[in-house]
Amino acid sequence: MTGQRESNRVEPRHIAIVGAGVIGMATACCLQEDGHRVTVVDRQAPGTACSWGNTGGIGITSIPPLSSPGVLRKVPRWLFDPLGPLALDWRHLPRLAPWLLRFVRAGRMEEVERITDALNALLSPCYEVWRPLFSAAGLDNLVHHTGVIHLYPDRAAFEADALQWKLRKDRGISFETLDRAALLRMEPDVGPASDFAVYEEVWRHVADPFLIVDGLARHFAAGGGAIRRAAVTGFETSDGRVSALRTEAGEIVADGFVIAAGAWSHRLSRMLGSPAPQESQRGYHVNLPDPGIEVRHIMMDTVGKHAITPMAMGLRLGGTSEFAGLDTPPNWRRARAIVENAKRIFPTLKTEGYSQWAGDRPLLPDSLPVIGPSPHRHNVYYAFGHSHIGLALGAVTGRLVADLVAGRTPGIDLHPFRIDRF
Numbered sequence: 067m068t069g070q071r072e073s074n075r076v077e078p079r080h081i082a083i084v085g086a087g088v089i090g091m092a093t094a095c096c097l098q099e100d101g102h103r104v105t106v107v108d109r110q111a112p113g114t115a116c117s118w119g120n121t122g123g124i125g126i127t128s129i130p131p132l133s134s135p136g137v138l139r140k141v142p143r144w145l146f147d148p149l150g151p152l153a154l155d156w157r158h159l160p161r162l163a164p165w166l167l168r169f170v171r172a173g174r175m176e177e178v179e180r181i182t183d184a185l186n187a188l189l190s191p192c193y194e195v196w197r198p199l200f201s202a203a204g205l206d207n208l209v210h211h212t213g214v215i216h217l218y219p220d221r222a223a224f225e226a227d228a229l230q231w232k233l234r235k236d237r238g239i240s241f242e243t244l245d246r247a248a249l250l251r252m253e254p255d256v257g258p259a260s261d262f263a264v265y266e267e268v269w270r271h272v273a274d275p276f277l278i279v280d281g282l283a284r285h286f287a288a289g290g291g292a293i294r295r296a297a298v299t300g301f302e303t304s305d306g307r308v309s310a311l312r313t314e315a316g317e318i319v320a321d322g323f324v325i326a327a328g329a330w331s332h333r334l335s336r337m338l339g340s341p342a343p344q345e346s347q348r349g350y351h352v353n354l355p356d357p358g359i360e361v362r363h364i365m366m367d368t369v370g371k372h373a374i375t376p377m378a379m380g381l382r383l384g385g386t387s388e389f390a391g392l393d394t395p396p397n398w399r400r401a402r403a404i405v406e407n408a409k410r411i412f413p414t415l416k417t418e419g420y421s422q423w424a425g426d427r428p429l430l431p432d433s434l435p436v437i438g439p440s441p442h443r444h445n446v447y448y449a450f451g452h453s454h455i456g457l458a459l460g461a462v463t464g465r466l467v468a469d470l471v472a473g474r475t476p477g478i479d480l481h482p483f484r485i486d487r488f
């Protein structure tokens with residue numbers, strides 16, 4: 067997917083990136099490889115926001131969008147089940163309503179097909195694009211290739227999920243169904259609540275998502291990149307361009323700017339004339355230091371909609387979607403629900419001493435990220451809205467932004483990801 071090189075020479079410039087999450091740091095490394103001087107600005111340390119606590123999946127086949135035909139019918143059941151995968155702070159509903167309407171509209175079948183194609187274009191090369199960057203940053207030992215197992219209560223539940231699998235199959239993605247005996251051969255500690263499963267070999271997972279971003283930041287700094295700790299509060303503009311970031315610690319002047327500020331990006335894009343309907347889809351995780359069971363693969367619980375990932379620090383269980391607005395405190399009952407769901411899957415699970423975490427996924431209503439140039443400011447590029455696939459898409463996003471900055475034609479059609487699509 068590397069952009070077509072009209073010329074091998076890239077004119078080196080100074081590029082400032084807002085956001086040191088997995089998207090910002092991967093983009094910083096890609097721009098640095100092109101010979102640019104790069105400054106990353108974040109109010110906190112690299113990889114300590116949403117990118118810190120994800121469940122580590124490089125989910126190359128996560129191409130179906132979150133909205134699908136009939137999604138509204140499932141919502142009440144999810145909302146009123148305290149262990150369900152969806153939670154809503156009703157006080158947020160008036161602000162969420164326009165976003166929800168767009169989300170439902172994105173679930174029409176023709177939209178689902180279009181969005182799936184767009185996500186497939188980004189995700190199918192995602193590991194191949196990560197690979198050289200992981201190697202260059204010395205991170206290969208954190209990446210495991212075991213494949214993913216999706217757990218279903220029974221075959222009927224799998225058949226009820228037929229659209230998810232048809233969307234993949236139609237695009238050439240193969241998978242293997244497992245009856246309980248086959249599942250137990252791969253994961254002996256899964257209890258009787260999971261009688262059927264699907265295995266996809268192509269997934270990878272990482273042993274610690276924070277260490278991935280931290281490793282990219284070290285690699286970037288070793289190559290001469292600058293990381294500045296400051297909150298960006300605005301922009302200096304002139305002649306249709308941005309000339310500097312305004313921060314609480316003074317101005318940062320650069321030739322080009324990338325907004326990779328995760329769930330907060332729309333607040334910055336709005337200042338630059340491009341509002342984006344982005345919501346926080348808050349997720350939670352719990353880390354079990356001593357789970358008392360063996361887990362060999364990353365697994366997806368299709369009932370509780372959370373992932374189960376063997377990691378360096380123990381077993382990480384994470385997922386769920388909470389819509390409560392970006393500035394509300396976490397509701398730790400959601401983390402508890404993940405623990406209860408996991409006990410349903412692994413009856414002998416030991417949960418003593420678990421730690422909990424919440425993070426804000428940046429989500430646009432059509433499940434697609436924003437990747438592309440600003441329509442209003444000639445030297446600004448956007449890279450945000452990666453919802454539940456930001457780890458998977460870090461390097462792809464970074465390469466695409468580097469192509470745009472260099473004036474190369476990106477290897478992927480960026481039309482579906484433009485900021486003014488809504």
Ligand SMILES: Cc1cc2nc3c(=O)[nH]c(=O)nc-3n(C[C@H](O)[C@H](O)[C@H](O)COP(=O)(O)OP(=O)(O)OC[C@H]3O[C@@H](n4cnc5c(N)ncnc54)[C@H](O)[C@@H]3O)c2cc1C
Binds near residue numbers: 109113349
């Ligand atoms: C429970 C859970 C599980 C997940 N599992 C997976 C998974 O298995 N696989 C996967 O691919 N993805 C997963 N994700 C999604 C993934 O974690 C996100 O898509 C990704 O971390 C987003 O990265 P980011 O760099 O855009 O945002 P962030 O990591 O949030 O980084 C944004 C940065 O911008 C900074 N910032 C914002 N505004 C400003 C400002 N004004 N000034 C200065 N700095 C600013 C913030 O401080 C932050 O450091 C999961 C998410 C959750 C919550």
